[in-house]
Amino acid sequence: MTSTQWQHPKLPSVLPVVPAVQDVTTTAEQVNSGMARITNPTETPIYICAMDNCYRLFPSRDRVMAHRKRDHDTEDREEIITWNE
Numbered sequence: 622m623t624s625t626q627w628q629h630p631k632l633p634s635v636l637p638v639v640p641a642v643q644d645v646t647t648t649a650e651q652v653n654s655g656m657a658r659i660t661n662p663t664e665t666p667i668y669i670c671a672m673d674n675c676y677r678l679f680p681s682r683d684r685v686m687a688h689r690k691r692d693h694d695t696e697d698r699e700e701i702i703t704w705n706e
C-alpha cells in the first residue's frame with residue numbers, strides 16, 4: 622500500500638494585489654481533508670518584493686536581495702513585505 626504524499630500547491634511568482642481578508646468560506650472539514658491548510662511563518666516563509674509594483678514572492682530575504690540586484694539594479698533593503706520579521 623502506497624501512502625499519498627501531500628502535494629504542495631504551485632503558486633505563480635506574481636500574485637495580483639488584493640486586500641487581505643479573513644477566509645470565511647473554507648470549512649473545518651475542508652481543512653481537515655487536506656483541501657486547505659493552515660501554516661505559519663516558520664513553516665512557510667514569505668518575502669515579497671514590493672518595489673515598483675513588483676510583488677514577486679521569495680522564500681528568504683537573501684533571495685529578495687539577489688532578485689533586486691538582478692532585476693531592479695539596486696540593493697535597497699526597504700519595501701519588503703514579510704510575516705517573518
Ligand SMILES: [Zn+2]
Binds near residue numbers: 670671672675688692
Ligand atoms: Zn522586485
